[in-house]
Amino acid sequence: MxxxxxxxxxxxxxxxxxxxxxxxxxxxxxxxxxxxxxxxxxxxxxxxxxxxxxxxxxxxxxxxxxxxxxxxxxxxxxKSRINPQKWRETLTIGASQTISAIKIPQLFSFFLREHQHIDVKVRMNRKQRLLEMLSYGEIDGVFLSGTDHFPFETVYSYVEKIVLISPKHHPIEKQKGQALLVHSDPNCIYRRKTLGFTKEHGLKTSSLLEFDSLESILQAVHNGLGISILPADVAYSRKETDTVQYQELPETIKIHFVVPYRKKQSQSLRRFIHFLQSIRVSKL
Structure with missing residues (x-):
C-alpha cells in the first residue's frame, strides 16, 4: 500500500x-x-x-x-520530530457545541501559550458521531458528558454549573405558552435537563423547538420565545439583563475528556493531557 x-x-x-x-x-x-x-x-x-x-x-x-x-x-x-521548523505537531479535539463555545477556547488560550508549536483543530459534532470519530482515530480526544464511555478512558474531568434562562417578562412560575428551546441532538445533556426540569416542576409549555445552533437558542430566549437550560458560562457570556432572567440551578454536570483506551498517544496529546491534569479549570 x-x-x-x-x-x-x-x-x-x-x-x-x-x-x-x-x-x-x-x-x-x-x-x-x-x-x-x-x-x-x-x-x-x-x-x-x-x-x-x-x-x-x-x-x-x-x-x-x-x-x-x-x-x-x-x-x-x-515529520514534526525530524524537522519541527517545517512540520508542526497537530492536535485534534472533539466537543459538542455547548462545551466548545466557552470552555474549549479558554483551555487552549492557556495551553497554546506554552505550546505554540502545536496546531490545534476542534471538531464540533453530536456525541455519537464524536465517539465514532474517536474510535476511528479521526480525532485525538473528546470532551463529553455522561458516564458510559466504554471502550474509552477518562483522563480528566471537571464540573460545570447550569443555568435556566427565560424571558424576563414571563415569570418562571407562569411560563404557560412558552416553548422549550433545545438542541436538535437527542443525546444533548442540556436538552435532557431542560425537558426534565419542566416535567419536574409541572411547567406547561406550548411546544418544543429544536435548533442546531446554540446562538439560535440564546437569541430565541432573548426574543421571548421560550426557556432553556444551558451551561452557566455560555448563558452569562451573553447576558441580556433587560430581556432575559437567569436562575442558577443547584445541579451540576460533569464533563469528561476521554481518549482511546490503552492506545499509543501522540506527543501533542500527551502534552495536552498533562496540561489538563496540572490545572483547575474552574480558575481559568
Missing amino acids: ESRDLWIFKHVAELQSVSKAAEQLGYVQPNVSQRMKFLENELGVKLFMRNNQGVTLTEEGAVLFEYTNRIMRLMDEA
Whole structure:
C-alpha cells in the first residue's frame, strides 16, 4: 500500500463520496475510482459499499480506515520530530457545541501559550458521531458528558454549573405558552435537563423547538420565545439583563475528556493531557 492511496482512501471514507473526494483533492474522478479499485484488489476485499447516495465503508474498510488514521498521525508526528521548523505537531479535539463555545477556547488560550508549536483543530459534532470519530482515530480526544464511555478512558474531568434562562417578562412560575428551546441532538445533556426540569416542576409549555445552533437558542430566549437550560458560562457570556432572567440551578454536570483506551498517544496529546491534569479549570 502506498501512502498516497491511503490518503485518497481517507478522503473518500470521510466524505462518503468518490466525486467529492476527487474535487477536494484536485483529482479527476476516474483516477480516484481507479486508485480505490487498485487498493481493493491489493487487499483482496471490498472496502466500500456503493449506492446512489455515494459510498459507505464495509467492515474491512472500517478496519483499514482506523489504521489509516493511525498511520497518517504517525507520519505527521515523525515529520514534526525530524524537522519541527517545517512540520508542526497537530492536535485534534472533539466537543459538542455547548462545551466548545466557552470552555474549549479558554483551555487552549492557556495551553497554546506554552505550546505554540502545536496546531490545534476542534471538531464540533453530536456525541455519537464524536465517539465514532474517536474510535476511528479521526480525532485525538473528546470532551463529553455522561458516564458510559466504554471502550474509552477518562483522563480528566471537571464540573460545570447550569443555568435556566427565560424571558424576563414571563415569570418562571407562569411560563404557560412558552416553548422549550433545545438542541436538535437527542443525546444533548442540556436538552435532557431542560425537558426534565419542566416535567419536574409541572411547567406547561406550548411546544418544543429544536435548533442546531446554540446562538439560535440564546437569541430565541432573548426574543421571548421560550426557556432553556444551558451551561452557566455560555448563558452569562451573553447576558441580556433587560430581556432575559437567569436562575442558577443547584445541579451540576460533569464533563469528561476521554481518549482511546490503552492506545499509543501522540506527543501533542500527551502534552495536552498533562496540561489538563496540572490545572483547575474552574480558575481559568
